[in-house]
Amino acid sequence: xxxxxxxxxxxSPPVAPVVDWVRVLPIVAALPAAVILVWGLVRGxxxxxxxxxxxxxxxxxYGLGMLMVMEESKDVRFCGSCHVMTPIVESLNATDGxxxxxxxxxxxxxxxxxxxxxxxxGYGIWGTLGAKRAGVMHMVRTLTGGYDxxxxxxxxxxxxxxxxxxxxxxxxRAVEAHQGPDVQQALxxxxxxxxxxxxxxxxxxxxxxGGKGAS
Amino acid sequence: xxxxxxxxxxxxxxxxxxVAVHLDGATATLFSxxxxxxxxxxxxxxxxxxxxxxxxxxxxxPSTT
Numbered sequence: 001x002x003x004x005x006x007x008x009x010x011x012s013p014p015v016a017p018v019v020d021w022v023r024v025l026p027i028v029a030a031l032p033a034a035v036i037l038v039w040g041l042v043r044g045x046x047x048x049x050x051x052x053x054x055x056x057x058x059x060x061x062y063g064l065g066m067l068m069v070m071e072e073s074k075d076v077r078f079c080g081s082c083h084v085m086t087p088i089v090e091s092l093n094a095t096d097g098x099x100x101x102x103x104x105x106x107x108x109x110x111x112x113x114x115x116x117x118x119x120x121x122g123y124g125i126w127g128t129l130g131a132k133r134a135g136v137m138h139m140v141r142t143l144t145g146g147y148d149x150x151x152x153x154x155x156x157x158x159x160x161x162x163x164x165x166x167x168x169x170x171x172x173r174a175v176e177a178h179q180g181p182d183v184q185q186a187l188x189x190x191x192x193x194x195x196x197x198x199x200x201x202x203x204x205x206x207x208x209x210g211g212k213g214a215s
Numbered sequence: 216x217x218x219x220x221x222x223x224x225x226x227x228x229x230x231x232x233x234v235a236v237h238l239d240g241a242t243a244t245l246f247s248x249x250x251x252x253x254x255x256x257x258x259x260x261x262x263x264x265x266x267x268x269x270x271x272x273x274x275x276x277p278s279t280t
Contacts, residue, residue, distance in 0.1 A: 023235045030228045030235075037228070041221040048270070055261065058224050062254055065231045069246060072238050081239035139244045 022072065026065040033057035070132060074117040082142055084151065084210060089116070091207040099207075100200045109165075119161050150208040157202070159187060162194050216264045223257035226250075 036054035040046040046054060072078065080089030091098075092105040092115065101119070104110045110118045121131035134154075141147045166172040177183060177198065186192035195202050230250035234242045265271065 026235050027232055030231055034225060034228050037221045037225050041218055041225070045217055048265075051261065051265070054224070055258070058228065058254065058257075061228060061231055062251070065234060065246070068235060069238065069243055073243060078239060078243070081241070085240075136247060139240070139247060142240070143244060143248070 022068045026061050026068055029057050029061035029064060033061055070128075073132075073135065074114045076113060076115050079116040082138070084142065084147065084149075087207040087210055088151075088203050091204050094204070097200070099204045100195055100202050102204075103200065122158055122160060123164060149210055150205065152208075156190055157193055157195070159190065159194055163187070216260055220257045220260035220264065223253045223260070227254035227257065 033054055036046070036050055036057065039050070040054065076089055076092070080086050088101075092102050094102040095106045097103050101115070104119070105112060105115050117131060120134075121127045172178055183192065187194075227250045230242075230245050230253075234246045234250070
């Protein structure tokens with residue numbers, strides 16, 4: 001594999017250090033709350049105004065923390081931090097076109113920061129919530145070991161994620177197979193998927209079994 | 216009861232700070248399955264404690280006669 005280019009085009013311009021408020025604000029709310037709670041722990045009681053302040057600050061910290069987790073957990077690195085997902089995330093860097101996900105990721109066709117979330121969440125707020133609910137179930141299965149290898153998608157993949165970008169693209173519409181009414185109906189009714197019959201598999205088989213993906 | 220509520224809330228806040236400093240699958244799991252339940256339990260204990268000391272009882276109306 002050739003070394004990654006390092007010329008001026010590939011070096012991010014220097015930026016002034018910025019405060020990551022998404023991460024800082026929960027801590028800012030948590031610290032005074034912790035002081036009040038330690039006081040309550042030592043004294044065994046809290047005056048009502050202090051109790052309310054401790055309650056509000058703690059709930060605010062957790063509310064901000066939940067927003068932070070919701071936002072930051074879209075990151076590809078977060079998805080790859082669980083052992084069972086690590087090979088899948090590593091396989092995204094393959095440049096040999098061995099999987100549909102790698103083609104999208106390595107060519108920058110999806111955000112390289114939020115690639116997993118982009119394809120595995122539906123559109124709108126319900127899509128985001130559905131993806132987060134699925135993520136919580138992933139954590140439950142990771143904790144309990146309640147998954148089988150090779151990994152399989154639960155249910156059918158919602159190709160609305162694919163069509164959201166491709167359906168309006170001239171190159172997609174120009175393909176003869178995409179112009180057939182039967183194919184279009186099958187795609188829209190989700191009885192036909194993009195992968196399998198016509199296109200590459202989404203992820204390489206060896207990555208789904210916990211092995212290393214192609215590099 | 217207040218001390219237990221404070222300890223549980225402090226556990227929840229510690230986990231929150233750990234998550235804010237370093238978010239990954241392990242810390243997110245801690246946050247979801249220990250932090251949030253600990254905070255919920257602390258909140259419940261605090262409300263029960265306040266209820267037992269009569270904080271939520273309506274004060275008697277002053278007599279008008």
